[in-house]
Amino acid sequence: MTDFSPNTTDRAATVSSAGERALIQRIRARSGTSPRAPWVTLGIGDDGSVMAVPRGEVLVSSVDALVEDVHFRLDWSTPHSVGRKAIAVSLSDLAAMGAAPRAVLVSLTLPAGFPLADFDALVDGLVEEAGRHGATLAGGNIATSPGGLAVHVTSLGSAHPRRILTRAGGRPGDELFVTGTIGAATAGLGALMQAGPAGTRAIADLAECLARYETPSPLIRCGQRVAGQRAASACMDLSDGLADAARQIAQASGMGACLDAAQLPVHPGARRWFEAAGLDPVAAALSGGEDYELLFAVPRRRRRGFFAAIARSGGISATRIGELTTAPALVLRQSDHNLELPAGYSHLG
Ligand SMILES: [Mg+2]
Numbered sequence: 001m002t003d004f005s006p007n008t009t010d011r012a013a014t015v016s017s018a019g020e021r022a023l024i025q026r027i028r029a030r031s032g033t034s035p036r037a038p039w040v041t042l043g044i045g046d047d048g049s050v051m052a053v054p055r056g057e058v059l060v061s062s063v064d065a066l067v068e069d070v071h072f073r074l075d076w077s078t079p080h081s082v083g084r085k086a087i088a089v090s091l092s093d094l095a096a097m098g099a100a101p102r103a104v105l106v107s108l109t110l111p112a113g114f115p116l117a118d119f120d121a122l123v124d125g126l127v128e129e130a131g132r133h134g135a136t137l138a139g140g141n142i143a144t145s146p147g148g149l150a151v152h153v154t155s156l157g158s159a160h161p162r163r164i165l166t167r168a169g170g171r172p173g174d175e176l177f178v179t180g181t182i183g184a185a186t187a188g189l190g191a192l193m194q195a196g197p198a199g200t201r202a203i204a205d206l207a208e209c210l211a212r213y214e215t216p217s218p219l220i221r222c223g224q225r226v227a228g229q230r231a232a233s234a235c236m237d238l239s240d241g242l243a244d245a246a247r248q249i250a251q252a253s254g255m256g257a258c259l260d261a262a263q264l265p266v267h268p269g270a271r272r273w274f275e276a277a278g279l280d281p282v283a284a285a286l287s288g289g290e291d292y293e294l295l296f297a298v299p300r301r302r303r304r305g306f307f308a309a310i311a312r313s314g315g316i317s318a319t320r321i322g323e324l325t326t327a328p329a330l331v332l333r334q335s336d337h338n339l340e341l342p343a344g345y346s347h348l349g
């Protein structure tokens with residue numbers, strides 16, 4: 001008889017042969033190493049989890065999904081990195097709200113033949129990434145999939161109600177700042193699509209782009225620091241690209257935006273890859289998704305506070321890339337002419 005106890009390492013075992021109860025036991029065992037946070041008063045194993053929000057704060061929640069062959073491929077990414085990324089992309093929405101992560105709920109839809117060892121690696125990735133950002137795996141659900149693997153993550157965080165960042169608070173003249181660099185994840189994905197995992201090893205200086213695509217990191221501390229300083233009027237994370245984020249902030253705030261092409265911090269490795277692939281680096285980096293950087297609208301009188309917050313965000317840079325405008329258009333300013341901003345990246349496109 002096969003042993004499905006939490007420590008078994010039988011390579012032939014699958015999730016369907018283990019059964020749901022054994023899988024939940026394995027999740028409990030694997031998440032037991034992280035200390036349970038005081039705010040989760042009832043965690044995995046009951047019909048629901050129970051969570052207390054710190055006094056004076058409100059709950060901030062978001063849900064996101066990674067679906068096999070839509071958002072990832074298991075011949076390109078390990079189950080462990082899929083687990084990490086599922087948590088990271090969901091927590092990135094809390095970062096953009098300026099909230100502190102508290103707990104995550106995970107819904108796993110598993111193909112019947114999914115190996116138990118891969119299930120363990122997936123769970124380890126989920127637990128590790130949640131723990132890295134102070135969130136407890138507080139519960140979830142497991143279902144069988146007739147198709148591929150899907151991982152849905154609900155992130156629960158908290159924030160002071162007057163410190164929450166939304167997309168809608170921008171004013172004309174507010175400067176737009178983006179953290180880090182853009183385009184790396186798109187170049188990493190493009191290289192994988194073109195050459196596959198083995199082929200990408202031959203491409204010089206693409207390691208950072210591949211890592212950004214594979215295991216992005218949510219800018220939790222940065223979002224909290226800027227929100228804590230009340231240094232930004234609006235914020236959004238770059239899940240679907242910088243052009244999309246600029247458009248979303250502008251539209252939610254009821255205005256337009258103007259971006260300077262020459263100021264965009266395109267990742268140098270991505271720039272080289274785009275050029276070698278015959279793509280315009282600025283257009284590719286603007287419309288490419290999955291950078292998970294943050295775009296802030298910053299009132300001019302808050303500039304100093306904004307840079308003070310960035311300086312306390314742990315080695316993060318921010319680049320001024322444009323401003324919000326009264327005119328509703330979304331414009332990309334280039335040296336010789338202006339362009340309408342390209343549309344954002346869409347997984348459904
Ligand atoms: Mg988002």
